[in-house]
Amino acid sequence: MATADIQTNVRIPRELKERLEAAAAADGRSLSSEFTVRLTFAYEAEAMLKKAHAEIDALLVMSKELRAMVDEARTDAMKARTAQALAEANAMALERDLQQLRTTQAAEAQDARQGLYVLLDSHGYPLSWAEIHEYLAAMKRIGGLSPADMHVQIVTPDMESSSKRAKEAVALAKRLRAEGKSRPIPKLS
Structure with missing residues (x-):
């Protein structure tokens, strides 16, 4: 093999x-x-x-x-x-x-x-703007608030403003804006 x-x-x-x-x-x-x-x-x-x-x-x-x-x-x-x-x-x-x-x-x-909310009303007749200015000045002296910081509500018996107040409000707004203490306020009618 x-x-x-x-x-x-x-x-x-x-x-x-x-x-x-x-x-x-x-x-x-x-x-x-x-x-x-x-x-x-x-x-x-x-x-x-x-x-x-x-x-x-x-x-x-x-x-x-x-x-x-x-x-x-x-x-x-x-x-x-x-x-x-x-x-x-x-x-x-x-x-x-x-x-x-x-x-x-x-x-x-x-x-x-x-805040100071003042209701100005004298027995159904509005106070004069001179009186309103006097109140605002007193609040500024006492409370240290400027008119731009205050919330003021003026109420008359018929809840309407007179044209004289409207003119005075526009004049006040212009003066405050000029002093830089307020924002534009709409015209009152």
Whole structure:
């Protein structure tokens, strides 16, 4: 029977040959069989080592990708925490501004309630503008109010103004505007 094996001569160091002979004797093989087993094992081990290196390289790539994903997630988390902190700071600032606005509005409402509303009526006849000016000047001295800050209501029996009062009101408005103490007042008819 013919075998497919080929015979070849190989030069190896003496110490290696002695080690191969001892291993062959221990395993119950011939020197040729031991040499074939050991050489086959070396090639298989080399192929397994190459495969292991390829798997390690693939794992390293995956590890880098995972590390990048973790870093991105950390960055996103830090951005989210920063955005949340900013939103909370903005909410606190808005709440503070709203509270200041409420306080200001409450103070203005209180001022409006405490404002000086004068009903000028003399037994069914309006006071003269000279008397009205006298009252306004007294209120300014006592209360520290300017005519532009005062809310004055003049009531006549028929709730209408006379043409003389209308002219005097226009003159008063012009004078106050010239002094910078009043906004434009609409003409009275």
